[in-house]
Amino acid sequence: xxxxxxxxxxxxxxxxxxxxxxxxxxxxxxxxxxxxxxxxxxxxxxxxxxxxxxxxxxxxxxxxxxxxxxxxxxxxxxxxxxxxxxxxxxxxxxxxxxxxxxxxxxxxxxxxxxxxxxxxxxxxxxxxxxxxxxxxxxxxxxxxxxxxxxxxxxxxxxxx
Numbered sequence: 001x002x003x004x005x006x007x008x009x010x011x012x013x014x015x016x017x018x019x020x021x022x023x024x025x026x027x028x029x030x031x032x033x034x035x036x037x038x039x040x041x042x043x044x045x046x047x048x049x050x051x052x053x054x055x056x057x058x059x060x061x062x063x064x065x066x067x068x069x070x071x072x073x074x075x076x077x078x079x080x081x082x083x084x085x086x087x088x089x090x091x092x093x094x095x096x097x098x099x100x101x102x103x104x105x106x107x108x109x110x111x112x113x114x115x116x117x118x119x120x121x122x123x124x125x126x127x128x129x130x131x132x133x134x135x136x137x138x139x140x141x142x143x144x145x146x147x148x149x150x151x152x153x154x155x156x157x158x159x160x
Contacts, residue, residue: 048130061083062087065083110123126152
């Protein structure tokens with residue numbers, strides 16, 4: 001007679017129970033360190049890829065912290081709610097801040113270039129990078145991307 005292993009669906013209760021056995025409280029400082037690194041990078045980086053990736057990683061690690069709170073393994077600071085407020089709630093603002101810093105940095109570096117062709121290539125590359133993350137943007141982010149693209153397209157038109 002053949003036997004079949006039945007995988008039960010993962011319920012929140014089963015997920016939390018597995019956290020009790022799979023997670024060691026000694027891992028929490030490392031988790032907090034990763035979260036703090038994410039907080040620093042999303043606030044200070046002018047690299048859009050870094051900010052988008054760290055917002056996602058920070059949210060995932062915040063969810064892990066929330067589970068640890070629910071099973072009583074963590075009760076200190078930061079709390080998962082505080083972290084969700086940053087990684088999810090402030091996401092549009094953090095992305096816009098990064099876009100602004102990256103845009104100003106790109107313009108400054110483009111102005112140091114000697115040829116118009118070099119400047120145009122820099123502008124086009126920045127537009128391409130901005131659109132690489134269209135799926136991650138909110139309406140506020142899309143408005144800023146559109147404004148920057150229009151400004152750069154205007155500069156390109158003047159130079160050609």
